[in-house]
Structures are given as C-alpha cells and as structure tokens.
Amino acid sequence: MSVTSTTVNVISATQAKVSIKVADTAQDCTGDVTIIGASDVGIVCKSSFTVKAKVVPPECSLNISSSPFRNGIILPRIRTFTITGTNSAWTTSSTVTIEGINTIIPLSRSAKEIKVLVIVPSKLRLAAGNKVVTVTTPLAGGTNVCKGTLVIQ
Numbered sequence: 001m002s003v004t005s006t007t008v009n010v011i012s013a014t015q016a017k018v019s020i021k022v023a024d025t026a027q028d029c030t031g032d033v034t035i036i037g038a039s040d041v042g043i044v045c046k047s048s049f050t051v052k053a054k055v056v057p058p059e060c061s062l063n064i065s066s067s068p069f070r071n072g073i074i075l076p077r078i079r080t081f082t083i084t085g086t087n088s089a090w091t092t093s094s095t096v097t098i099e100g101i102n103t104i105i106p107l108s109r110s111a112k113e114i115k116v117l118v119i120v121p122s123k124l125r126l127a128a129g130n131k132v133v134t135v136t137t138p139l140a141g142g143t144n145v146c147k148g149t150l151v152i153q
Contacts, residue, residue, distance in 0.1 A: 007019050008035075016035060022051055024054050025054075026051050026053060026054070027051075027053045028051065028052055028053045029050070029051050030049065030050045030051075031049045031050075031051075032044055032045060032046050032048065032049065033045040033048045033049050054141060059087060060085060060086065060087045060088050060135075060144060060145070060146035060147075061085070061086045061087070061146065061147070061148060062083050062084065062085045062086070062088065062133065062135060062146050062147065062148035063083070063084050063085075063086075063148060064081050064082070064083050064133055064148060064149075064150050065081055065082040065083075065084075066079060066080075066081055067081075067149070067150050067151045068151035068152065068153045069151075069152065069153065070152070070153050071120045071121065071122060071123055071126060071128075071152055072120075072122045072123065073122060073123050073124075074122050074123075074124060075122055076119050076120055076121050076122050076125075077119075077120045077122075078117065078118070078119055078120075079117075079118050079120055080107070080115060080116065080117050080118070081115070081116050081118060081150075082113060082114075082115050083096065083113065083114045083115075083116065083133065083135060083148070084112060084113050085112055085113070085114075085135065085146055088111065088112055088135070088137075088144075088146055089111055089137065089139075089144060090109055090110065090111055090112070090113075090114060090135060090137055090146075091109065091111075091137055092109050093137065093138055094109055094114065094135055094136065094137040095135070095136050095137075096114060096116055096133070096134070096135050097133070097134045097136070098118065098131055098132075098133050098134075098150055099131040099132045099133075099150075100121065100126045100127075100131055101118055101119070101120060101121065101126070101131070102119075103118065103119040104116050104117075104118050105117040105118075114135065120152070126152065127152075128152050128153050129151075129152060130149045130150070130151055130152075131149065131150045131151075131152060132147060132148075132149065132150075133147065133148045133149065133150050134146070134147050135147075
C-alpha cells in the first residue's frame, strides 16, 4: 500500500497529523509510514498504518404476514403484522415504517422477526396498492436497510 499526502499538520517535534481519504472499496492492509522532512531526511515507522475493509452487510429482504389484506372503507382497522427478514440482523433499535401509515407500534423484535401493531387508515385516506415497508437498523459501520411490500386491496 502506498499513499502520499501533502496535507500535513506538524503538531510538535514528535507529532504530525495527516488527513488521508480511504476508498469504501479498500481491503484490509497494513503499511509503513514514512515522514520526509525539508532536507529529504526521513523516518520510517514499520507497519504502523492499518486500513480495515468496510463491512457490507448482505442484501436484506422482508416478508409481511397478512399481505394482501383489505382496509376499512370508512373506519381505520387495527392490525398486527409479523415482518420476517432474510439476511436481517434486527435489534431493539430497529425501526419500521410503512408508506401511508403513521401509527406503528413495535410489539416485539428479534434478529429475524418484528411484530407490530398498526392502525391502517380507511380507504378514504389510504388508497389500495403496494406500500413500501422499511426496517432500518443502526449498525457500528453504518445503517442496514431492509425493504419489502405490503399489498392493500
């Protein structure tokens, strides 16, 4: 691995700060750090620079129980849905959103399944069709987003 940076902030005789941008596609590697002064005199620190590859979670998909279903004509309906995931790693911090539905109450969450209580608006407020369901989970290296479809007839 070889990186050259001309953006060096000398903090003291024994410290320097260097900004280096690492590509998202970088793989795990270790490199030497060489500091060359104005008189071309250098210091080499062996294996002192390490890059860790970005962890990319596998593609996630989800299924929803009770899909398709009919919403009420005039009054909203209270429904429970079970959302199951493939390649999901859901936690208690995972959030659920459903297109066109504002009231979603998580009842339980596990790595592969989330049960929610939902107040589904009536047909007067929510038209029939495919509604996007999204489960978002914060992770140490970013966010895992899992999407699926709820069919309302």
